[in-house]
Amino acid sequence: MAADVGGMSNARKHRTIVPQGDELKRSVQSKQWRRTFGNMLRGMPEHFRRWHAATLVMQLGHGGMKMAGEISGLSQPTIRRARQELEDGLVDWNGQRVRRTGGGRKPIEQSHPEVLDALKKLVEDETAGDPSSTDRCVNRSSRQLGAAMKKLGHRVSHVSVIRLLKKLD
Numbered sequence: 001m002a003a004d005v006g007g008m009s010n011a012r013k014h015r016t017i018v019p020q021g022d023e024l025k026r027s028v029q030s031k032q033w034r035r036t037f038g039n040m041l042r043g044m045p046e047h048f049r050r051w052h053a054a055t056l057v058m059q060l061g062h063g064g065m066k067m068a069g070e071i072s073g074l075s076q077p078t079i080r081r082a083r084q085e086l087e088d089g090l091v092d093w094n095g096q097r098v099r100r101t102g103g104g105r106k107p108i109e110q111s112h113p114e115v116l117d118a119l120k121k122l123v124e125d126e127t128a129g130d131p132s133s134t135d136r137c138v139n140r141s142s143r144q145l146g147a148a149m150k151k152l153g154h155r156v157s158h159v160s161v162i163r164l165l166k167k168l169d
Helices: 021-028 031-042 046-060 064-072 076-088 114-124 142-151 158-168
Strands: none
Touching: 021 031, 021 046, 021 064, 031 046, 031 064, 046 064, 046 076, 064 076, 114 142, 114 158, 142 158
16 A cells, blocks of 8 residues: 555645636636647647637637637637537547548649640750750749740649659659
8 A cells, every 4th residue: 555645645736726717718818828828729730729729619608719719820610610520529639630631732733634745845845954864954944934834724833833844854
């Protein structure tokens, strides 16, 4: 049997009191609390940030949505959706994935496969360098190539042009 140090059990020594109701609202309004909670949220993945903000809203009650939005920087519809996820039990606190599978914009060459051929034809006559080497130079900048691609009917940014040129090698 372990000796009890100081007459207090471990459970009692480490018990914290979480403010409720009006006391919670007063503490949330302090600059230090807002800064601490905001810093904690910024270090979290997107879905955890949403769920913690929604939990704060549920604790605060009336007016909590506005406060949580100000502190977290999240929009009210985002927090509302997270609250609904919490209430419906759709929360996976152990999940590692930040975004849903298949989310995001598809690469232009996947949605418009003809863009690679058009870029290849465009730079064919303007390529310099040793033909036996894989290193070649194009006489136009990526922005100029992007503008030329737009004239051909392909909406391609200069960043995509750089990525596509690397694929052509």
